[in-house]
Amino acid sequence: MASLPSSSSPPPLLLLLLLLFLSLFPFSSQSTNCTSQTFSNNRLFDSCSDLPHLNSSLYWTYHPSNSSLSIGFVAPPAKSNGWIAWAINPTATHMVGAQALIAFLHSNGSIVVQTFNISSYGPISPSPISIPVSDLQAESSDGVFRIFATVEVPKNTTKINQVWQVGGSVTGGVPDKHDFGQENLNAFGELDLLNGGKVEHQKSNGTVPVSGGNQKSNGTVPASGVNATSTLSPSSSPSSFSTILAPSVVSFWTLFVGILTIFWSV
Numbered sequence: 126m127a128s129l130p131s132s133s134s135p136p137p138l139l140l141l142l143l144l145l146f147l148s149l150f151p152f153s154s155q156s157t158n159c160t161s162q163t164f165s166n167n168r169l170f171d172s173c174s175d176l177p178h179l180n181s182s183l184y185w186t187y188h189p190s191n192s193s194l195s196i197g198f199v200a201p202p203a204k205s206n207g208w209i210a211w212a213i214n215p216t217a218t219h220m221v222g223a224q225a226l227i228a229f230l231h232s233n234g235s236i237v238v239q240t241f242n243i244s245s246y247g248p249i250s251p252s253p254i255s256i257p258v259s260d261l262q263a264e265s266s267d268g269v270f271r272i273f274a275t276v277e278v279p280k281n282t283t284k285i286n287q288v289w290q291v292g293g294s295v296t297g298g299v300p301d302k303h304d305f306g307q308e309n310l311n312a313f314g315e316l317d318l319l320n321g322g323k324v325e326h327q328k329s330n331g332t333v334p335v336s337g338g339n340q341k342s343n344g345t346v347p348a349s350g351v352n353a354t355s356t357l358s359p360s361s362s363p364s365s366f367s368t369i370l371a372p373s374v375v376s377f378w379t380l381f382v383g384i385l386t387i388f389w390s391v
């Protein structure tokens with residue numbers, strides 16, 4: 126007599142349904158590209174570029190009339206207690222000589238941003254930079270840091286050498302060295318101030334970019350005059366979509382588990 130199928134083995138149809146269901150709901154990590162960001166205080170930028178390394182993006186508005194550049198740099202630190210940096214290098218293309226803005230978490234949990242003149246690959250410390258900077262602020266939410274600033278660039282400048290970086294730790298209020306993988310070593314390039322990807326403004330929640338830019342790729346208490354802001358509220362963070370989607374996903378999973386239980390008991 127043929128033996129009956131084991132009751133512990135799920136029917137093939139059930140396995141097919143399970144695979145189909147899982148394919149409909151992929152779970153992705155926090156995105157920092159030009160189509161994912163909204164900013165607090167209704168900050169608006171004219172252009173955006175998805176930078177080619179370190180899962181980062183740069184928003185900017187260039188004002189030729191006064192040679193100023195307003196920027197918003199967005200990136201996740203290498204680790205939750207790490208740091209992010211964006212810099213202009215007026216004399217070279219790599220890190221040495223960069224006039225940097227570095228944001229990290231203070232020991233009290235607040236995020237701070239300071240200026241650093243990167244004169245060598247040795248230890249660094251907060252210091253004035255050669256580029257005038259104002260409106261320097263930082264924010265953090267959902268594992269992503271954001272640096273905002275207005276910097277002065279030489280008159281009639283249309284292209285600048287930018288460098289960006291992320292690190293995994295801070296010691297004594299000073300960022301530690303970053304990794305030296307290819308992603309880190311290639312995090313520099315020329316930024317065309319006049320030909321970036323344009324963004325569409327939405328007054329309700331900040332900016333929603335339409336397309337990417339044309340990026341060419343190959344550290345405590347804030348210092349005097351430097352401001353830092355608190356973390357974004359949940360309603361203004363890029364995870365708002367996840368917050369809306371989560372209940373629907375939970376409902377679908379609850380329904381599926383119920384169907385699974387019925388099939389399994391038959």
